[in-house]
Amino acid sequence: MWLFGASGSNMPATDQMQVQRIQERPRISRRHPGKPFWYLPVSLAFDASWAAAPVHLALRSAGDTQAMRYALVAAAAWLFVRTSRGRYALRSLGESGTVSAALRDWLVLVGLLAVMCVASGERTPVLHAVAGLAPCGPMAAVFQSLIHRHLRAQRRDGRAVRRALVIGEVSAIEGLVNHLARRTDHEFVVVGLCPIGDEDPDSLIPVHARLDRQPPTHLSGDSSPVLEAVRGLDVDLVFVAAGPCMAGERLRRLSWAVHGEGRPLIVLPGLSEVARRRVDVSSVAGLTMLHVAPPVRHAGALLLKAASDRLGAILLIVLLAPVFAAVAFTVRLGSPGAVLYRQIRMGKGGRPFTMWKFRTMVANAEQLAKELAGTNEQDGRMFKIRRDPRVTRVGRVLRRYSLDELPQLFNVLQGHMSLVGPRPPLPEEVAEYNDVELRRLTVKPGLTGLWQISGRSDLSWDETLALDLRYVDNWSPSVDYGVLCRTLRAVVEGNGAY
Structure with a gap:
């Protein structure tokens, strides 16, 4: 999706409030991006402990007299692997805590220790040592996820941010400012603008310098006003929204300054919402080129996803059979009406299908919906009310823990849905979609997805759409795996479920 090409004038009032709020964030030293100082030492201590302690216990239970020595070696090797892969870099701490990254680190650790054992001729009980190392990866992912949540909370409160000056044409500047203002999960706060040309940005953020549309004939033509703004605002970094008036040699000279x-x-x-793994940078004939790989759509990956969906659905249906029976019995006793609720939803390619859920509303909920049309609390295509009077007492509990969604496993088994994907929309919602929103329908809808694990009904329509398009454009098996791992926590917390 191209983000900065269209004009962002007529900024909504909510975005203006968000821009004003981020302007009021505290002044951050450019020597440090504002992250709490304890992230690094606590991460090192935690990872070392979860490498050493289990190995020591495992080897000691096996009667190895060198258990402490090997535990210390394991801890040192684990910290070495994590450090070499950039997990403790300041820019990385708290930014993510993916299970897949921790698993890759764990595999490297096992291989490294195996080589060390062979090279040194040690006769350590290998199976016991590997068993002891098993918690390293998962616990590292859990701890980094906790730090990530803490960092996001810090940024929502205006801390742990970096001050930025934005340079570019007015339309590009407005697009960037609006995009950053709608999100609080990033580290940047725009404190000043440097537009190119005489046009005034429609933004509450002050203009601290201006550049001519024509490239200057001498180096100080751009550098003098920009450096004056940089020093006056004490910014941590400079954003440049590239365009016809700021590219090539002019951009190069500005970077020098x-x-x-x-x-x-x-x-x-x-570009926005493009996963890092899809982007590669190369230099040809002195030109820097940005290569963007297409989304994964080859037959092998799609076949793997389809097989995983059906096998996963079968396994979950068998394991959760007692839960199905208990929920069905509770719904039947809770209020009159059918146990299952059937509704037409739109699947891949805009094909309709019948979706099943456990009934959470009164039997005449669809008739009452017309009376409640003016009480919608969502700002886009979806209809949501936090205290919906149609929801039964049993239904509130089922929604709180997403138990009403369990029958959709049979939709997955039939191939109408996937375990992971965008939320399945209603036909009347799809009828109002524009060309961008229709892209949600290029993949199967999911039982869970980025929307479900990121706040659900608490999200705005723009945030929901951005998450769905991010999934469509950047899907991979590892993305599905990560979403499934985070779904359990989202279900237990129940944020945005109503």
């Missing part, structure tokens, strides 16, 4: 001041310069090409 910014780097000479000791600040990093970040060039925004205009």
Whole structure:
């Protein structure tokens, strides 16, 4: 999706409030991006403990007299692997805590220790040692996820952020400011603008310098006003929204000035919601090229997803059979009406299908919906009311823990849905979709997905759409695995479920 090409004028009032709020965030030193100092030492201590303690217990139970020695070696090796893969870099701490990254680190650790054992001729009980190392990966992922949640909370409160100056054409600047203002899960706060040309941005953020549309004939033409703004605002970095008036040699010269001041310069090409693994940078004939790989759509990956969906659905149906029976019995006793609720939803390619859920509303809920049309609390295509009077007492509990969604496993088994994917929309919602929103329908809807694990009904329509398009464009088996792992926590917490 191209983000910065269209004009962002007429900023909504909510976005203006968000821009004003991020302007009021505290001043951050450019020597440190504001992350709490304890992230690094606590991460090191936690990872070392979860490498050493289990190995020590496992080897000691096997009667090995060198248990402590091997435990210390395991801890040192684990920290070495994590450090070499950049897990403790300041830019990485708290930014993510994916299970897949921790699993890859764990595999590297096992291989490293195996090589060390062979090279040194040690006769350590290998199986016991490997068993002891098993908790390393999962516990590292859990701990980093906790730090990630803490960091996001810090940023929502205006802390742990970096001050930024934005340079570019007005339309690009407004697009960037609006995009950053709608989100609080990033580290950047825009404190000043440097537009190109005489046009005034429609933004509450002040303009601290201006650049001519024509490239200057001397180096100081751009550098003098930009460096004055950089020093006056004490920014941590400079954003440049690339465009016809700021590219090539002009952008290169500006980077000299910014780097000479000791600040990093970040060039925004205009792409959004593209996973890092899809992007590669190369240099040809002195030109820097950004390669964007297409989404994964080959037959092998799709066949793997389909097989995983059906096998997973069968397994879950068998394991959760007692839960199905208990919920059905409770729904039957809770209020008159059918146990299952059937509704037409739109699947891949806009094909309708019948979706099943445990009934959570009164029997005449659809008739009452017309009377409640004016009470919708969502700002987009979905209809949601936090205290919906149609929901039964039993239904509130089922929704709180997503138990009403369990019958959709049979939709997955039939091939109408996937275990992971966008939320299945209603026909009347799809009828109002624009060309961008229709892209949600290029994959199967899911029983769970990025929407479900990121706040559900608490999210705005723009946030919901952004999450769904991110999934559509960046899908991979590892993405599905990560969503499934995070779904259990989202269900237990129940945030946004109503």
